[in-house]
Amino acid sequence: MSTPQLDKIYDPKAVEARWSQIWNERGYFHASPTHPGQPYCIVIPPPNVTGSLHVGHALNHSIQDILIRWRRMQGRNVLWLPGTDHAGIATQNVVEKQLMAEGASRESLGRERFIERVWQWKATSGNTIISQQKQLGESCDWDRLRFTMDEGLSEAVREVFVRLHQDGLLYRGERLINWCPRCLTALSDIEVEHENIKGKLYSIDYPLEQDPTIRLPVATTRPETMFGDTAVAVHPEDPRYNRLIGQRVQLPLTNRTIPIVGDAILVDREFGTGAVKITPAHDFNDFEAGERHGLPRLPIFDRQALLDRPGLKSAGVDQAVIDAVAALPAIKARAKIEQLLKDRALLTKVDDHPMAIGKCYRCKTVVEPYLSPQWFVKIKPLAEPAIQAVEDGRIRIIPEGWTNNYLGWMRDIKDWCISRQIWWGHQIPAWYCRHCNKDLIIEDAAAPASAAQSPRLTILQGATPIVGKAAPSICSGCGGQQFMQDPDVLDTWFSSALWPFSTLGWPEQTPELKTYYPTSTLVTGLDILFFWVARMIMMGLKFMGDVPFRDVYIHALVRDAEGQKMSKSKGNVIDPLHVMEQFGTDALRFTLASMASPGRDIKLAEERIEGYRNFANKIWNAARFAHMHLAPTGELHPPVDHTFPGLWIRSRLNGAIQTVTTELEVYRFDRATSALYQFFWHEYCDWYLELIKPVLQDPLHPHGSATRQTLQDTLEVFLRLLHPFMPFISEEIWQSMPHKGETIVTQPYPVPQAHWHEPTAEDTFRLFEQTVGLIRTGRALLNYPPGHEIPVFVAHEEPAANTMLVTIQENLAHIGRGRISPLPISEWPTSDVLRLVADGITVSLSVERGVDLQKALDRLMKQIAETDKEAQRLDGKLNSADFVSKAPPEVIADHRNRLRALSRDRAMLTNSEQQLRAMLGA
RNA sequence: GGGCGGAUAGCUCAGUUGGGAGAGCGCUGCCCUUACAAGGCAGAGGUCACAGGUUCGAUCCCUGUUCCGCCUACCA
Numbered sequence: 001m002s003t004p005q006l007d008k009i010y011d012p013k014a015v016e017a018r019w020s021q022i023w024n025e026r027g028y029f030h031a032s033p034t035h036p037g038q039p040y041c042i043v044i045p046p047p048n049v050t051g052s053l054h055v056g057h058a059l060n061h062s063i064q065d066i067l068i069r070w071r072r073m074q075g076r077n078v079l080w081l082p083g084t085d086h087a088g089i090a091t092q093n094v095v096e097k098q099l100m101a102e103g104a105s106r107e108s109l110g111r112e113r114f115i116e117r118v119w120q121w122k123a124t125s126g127n128t129i130i131s132q133q134k135q136l137g138e139s140c141d142w143d144r145l146r147f148t149m150d151e152g153l154s155e156a157v158r159e160v161f162v163r164l165h166q167d168g169l170l171y172r173g174e175r176l177i178n179w180c181p182r183c184l185t186a187l188s189d190i191e192v193e194h195e196n197i198k199g200k201l202y203s204i205d206y207p208l209e210q211d212p213t214i215r216l217p218v219a220t221t222r223p224e225t226m227f228g229d230t231a232v233a234v235h236p237e238d239p240r241y242n243r244l245i246g247q248r249v250q251l252p253l254t255n256r257t258i259p260i261v262g263d264a265i266l267v268d269r270e271f272g273t274g275a276v277k278i279t280p281a282h283d284f285n286d287f288e289a290g291e292r293h294g295l296p297r298l299p300i301f302d303r304q305a306l307l308d309r310p311g312l313k314s315a316g317v318d319q320a321v322i323d324a325v326a327a328l329p330a331i332k333a334r335a336k337i338e339q340l341l342k343d344r345a346l347l348t349k350v351d352d353h354p355m356a357i358g359k360c361y362r363c364k365t366v367v368e369p370y371l372s373p374q375w376f377v378k379i380k381p382l383a384e385p386a387i388q389a390v391e392d393g394r395i396r397i398i399p400e401g402w403t404n405n406y407l408g409w410m411r412d413i414k415d416w417c418i419s420r421q422i423w424w425g426h427q428i429p430a431w432y433c434r435h436c437n438k439d440l441i442i443e444d445a446a447a448p449a450s451a452a453q454s455p456r457l458t459i460l461q462g463a464t465p466i467v468g469k470a471a472p473s474i475c476s477g478c479g480g481q482q483f484m485q486d487p488d489v490l491d492t493w494f495s496s497a498l499w500p501f502s503t504l505g506w507p508e509q510t511p512e513l514k515t516y517y518p519t520s521t522l523v524t525g526l527d528i529l530f531f532w533v534a535r536m537i538m539m540g541l542k543f544m545g546d547v548p549f550r551d552v553y554i555h556a557l558v559r560d561a562e563g564q565k566m567s568k569s570k571g572n573v574i575d576p577l578h579v580m581e582q583f584g585t586d587a588l589r590f591t592l593a594s595m596a597s598p599g600r601d602i603k604l605a606e607e608r609i610e611g612y613r614n615f616a617n618k619i620w621n622a623a624r625f626a627h628m629h630l631a632p633t634g635e636l637h638p639p640v641d642h643t644f645p646g647l648w649i650r651s652r653l654n655g656a657i658q659t660v661t662t663e664l665e666v667y668r669f670d671r672a673t674s675a676l677y678q679f680f681w682h683e684y685c686d687w688y689l690e691l692i693k694p695v696l697q698d699p700l701h702p703h704g705s706a707t708r709q710t711l712q713d714t715l716e717v718f719l720r721l722l723h724p725f726m727p728f729i730s731e732e733i734w735q736s737m738p739h740k741g742e743t744i745v746t747q748p749y750p751v752p753q754a755h756w757h758e759p760t761a762e763d764t765f766r767l768f769e770q771t772v773g774l775i776r777t778g779r780a781l782l783n784y785p786p787g788h789e790i791p792v793f794v795a796h797e798e799p800a801a802n803t804m805l806v807t808i809q810e811n812l813a814h815i816g817r818g819r820i821s822p823l824p825i826s827e828w829p830t831s832d833v834l835r836l837v838a839d840g841i842t843v844s845l846s847v848e849r850g851v852d853l854q855k856a857l858d859r860l861m862k863q864i865a866e867t868d869k870e871a872q873r874l875d876g877k878l879n880s881a882d883f884v885s886k887a888p889p890e891v892i893a894d895h896r897n898r899l900r901a902l903s904r905d906r907a908m909l910t911n912s913e914q915q916l917r918a919m920l921g922a
Numbered sequence: 923g924g925g926c927g928g929a930u931a932g933c934u935c936a937g938u939u940g941g942g943a944g945a946g947c948g949c950u951g952c953c954c955u956u957a958c959a960a961g962g963c964a965g966a967g968g969u970c971a972c973a974g975g976u977u978c979g980a981u982c983c984c985u986g987u988u989c990c991g992c993c994u995a996c997c998a
Contacts, residue, residue: 622958
């Protein structure tokens with residue numbers, strides 16, 4: 001901007017790239033524990049290393065950058081710590097897809113080479129999102145970039161695992177878990193997305209063993225699991241069936257009989273047939289019911305959720321049936337079985353039935369409850385302090401409304417399944433002595449149906465793990481020296497849960513850890529409140545003995561303009577990079593901040609971004625204007641500006657500083673941006689710059705230099721106020737103006753100045769604005785050509801306004817292009833005038849030739865009608881005994897005053913009406 | 923099934939100790955006024971979802987209803 005006479009239009013592209021680079025090169029974002037100032041730290045929610053910047057990131061990161069830049073300017077010792085997440089399943093999927101394209105697979109490569117391959121991929125493609133973040137202007141300390149599988153973070157993971165194990169909070173158990181048959185791994189409960197579908201409820205007759213003519217009707221939505229049934233449950237108090245408890249039924253299509261048990265927990269007498277099959281290996285409820293009744297578990301699906309031939313065989317299924325259904329996926333098997341049961345007249349009813357199915361959050365495959373040995377974290381002892389921390393306010397959730405959501409979930413939390421049967425991730429630091437567990441380690445493909453792991457290696461339930469940070473050297477049981485590490489890796493969220501302290505160096509007691517932990521604010525979307533936030537709180541409390549952050553700010557989800565969730569498959573994704581290219585990064589950031597209202601999802605529309613692009617351009621052009629009138633530099637005693645415009649704009653700027661700061665403190669980015677926009681566009685540009693133009697354009701004006709000084713000072717303060725929101729343009733303009741310091745990034749954030757506050761100037765301005773408004777309205781009404789100066793009569797009913805009118809007179813010549821007559825209303829000319837009234841101000845304009853009188857009259861009549869309506873309303877209230885006796889006195893007085901003003905207005909309007917009618921008649 | 927949020931101008935949304943309904947975009951009219959036409963000025967447009975209740979007075983507080991969205995959940 002050294003050549004301000006150039007571009008009328010702000011071109012963000014070159015500017016942004018340049019500053020982004022300079023900021024990073026000069027290390028403005030670098031944090032150090034030795035820096036002065038109270039620490040302020042945010043750890044970024046690490047985006048997936050596979051990711052590229054989507055609009056959700058853009059929102060999340062913009063908010064954090066606003067907070068960080070604001071606090072940095074406030075002089076805090078700021079650290080914004082960036083990083084990426086190894087994203088186990090997601091990353092593995094990406095690389096496996098590549099392999100598939102090459103005709104290979106992870107199995108064909110083998111574990112070690114596969115992992116190498118993933119690291120290779122990370123080295124070449126894993127930093128995409130980081131460079132995009134820099135493009136967004138994020139003021140992270142990039143030197144501290146971390147990755148969840150860094151050496152240090154992996155050390156933290158092992159340390160935590162071992163300590164949890166020592167404290168008895170880890171166990172390995174054969175449980176029913178959510179299994180993704182495509183990813184071939186366990187998922188935690190929250191990694192399953194539920195979807196409502198139209199299912200069917202089947203009623204199947206199970207004949208009684210003793211008397212096959214008596215049949216027990218069993219209701220199920222999943223007939224294909226029936227081969228795994230090990231009992232049928234009825235309600236113990238159900239008169240229809242309870243006498244049958246203890247008897248056995250023949251399981252159709254098999255050679256097995258299964259018992260009838262009474263179970264009041266599982267069975268709802270009112271629902272279905274009142275009899276429920278129990279399939280402990282394939283249903284969560286049934287698993288628990290099976291525990292209660294000591295029932296065996298018969299898995300009949302394999303890892304891919306196909307009907308498993310050996311499983312069916314050992315479940316005693318008829319050979320013909322096995323041949324019909326083996327290796328079929330559940331849905332197809334269901335149709336076959338439906339037919340087989342129909343053939344035997346055992347399928348008595350099929351009803352429509354809405355139901356929910358679970359899908360893998362990564363690949364949307366229907367998950368299958370699956371029996372397998374997995375590692376779990378005993379979560380209740382960890383959840384308890386995490387509930388406490390939020391209840392007693394050590395952690396604040398903003399907006400507050402989500403607190404109950406958090407507490408509800410935490411109070412009902414289930415043990416956390418942390419093992420995953422994939423290769424990319426932190427391999428579980430547990431080893432098994434080959435000798436002691438020789439029957440439980442299976443290293444070929446002939447694993448049983450419950451074998452979760454790779455067919456090449458399965459560690460069955462019952463094996464004894466030795467947990468430690470490194471492989472043991474000798475087995476304390478048998479003295480053996482051959483060990484097998486657990487092949488599973490940890491849930492990706494396990495390492496993310498440690499993020500606030502692992503990234504600061506834990507378990508080492510680093511200066512960073514001491515300075516920046518607990519961190520200040522966590523900014524996140526609701527979608528990972530449970531995945532991540534809750535677990536960070538639990539882990540932080542457990543291992544640091546303190547909360548990981550003070551405030552959790554939860555922002556909305558970004559949707560498209562139709563309110564649809566953005567997704568690649570829908571093709572409705574707004575690409576932030578494209579937006580930044582088209583409208584500028586500042587515009588995107590400002591838009592997102594302006595839409596971050598609590599309690600509502602964000603529907604992003606391009607028009608809105610365009611609007612803020614225009615705002616950036618407006619700022620640019622105001623700066624160009626200021627450049628034309630820069631104050632002389634190097635003056636020892638810059639003149640003090642006591643003019644009305646100067647006093648007024650400083651007072652307004654002061655208000656804006658106050659508002660923006662207050663709103664930032666309560667995370668109301670929408671209101672902060674709106675204050676910036678409103679102030680700059682509609683006060684600074686629309687009024688202030690217009691007010692001072694005559695002064696600036698007169699080289700001999702006595703207030704010239706004072707005005708120039710104010711113009712420049714207020715713009716400079718505004719740029720600092722704006723900087724956290726629009727870092728690029730604020731820096732660019734700031735640099736082009738007289739300034740002290742290298743960069744706006746580290747300049748102090750504006751602070752309200754008591755001596756800037758000028759209530760009188762603000763009152764005067766309100767009157768001035770009203771007056772000008774009335775003149776302009778009248779001018780438009782009377783079709784005065786622009787630039788044509790007209791005589792104007794102005795009066796105000798308040799005596800105090802008279803001194804203000806003097807100020808107004810001084811400024812009116814330019815803005816309103818009118819001159820005020822000093823005459824009192826009673827002495828105004830009684831003919832050829834149109835009088836307009838508002839809030840006690842009366843403005844009178846003379847009518848000239850060429851005016852559309854009818855139009856003027858129409859408008860006048862409308863105003864009269866509105867005035868009457870309002871007067872009637874007020875009058876009604878003031879005549880109500882209830883109102884007068886019960887309403888607060890100040891409200892009554894206010895009503896009276898308004899009514900009085902209205903009646904005066906009405907008189908003026910009537911006068912004008914008569915004038916106009918007379919002229920129309922003439 | 924449980925819980926939460928939303929319904930205000932054509933669109934997207936603000937609006938707290940309850941007292942005269944706002945912004946941006948869009949629309950209409952007039953202006954290329956030497957910072958900005960990505961601009962300026964003026965203007966049109968709203969039973970604040972519906973029905974009750976509390977109150978002198980309700981967009982706001984309470985109850986119910988409808989519609990939309992989200993979270994959560996094992997009704998087989």
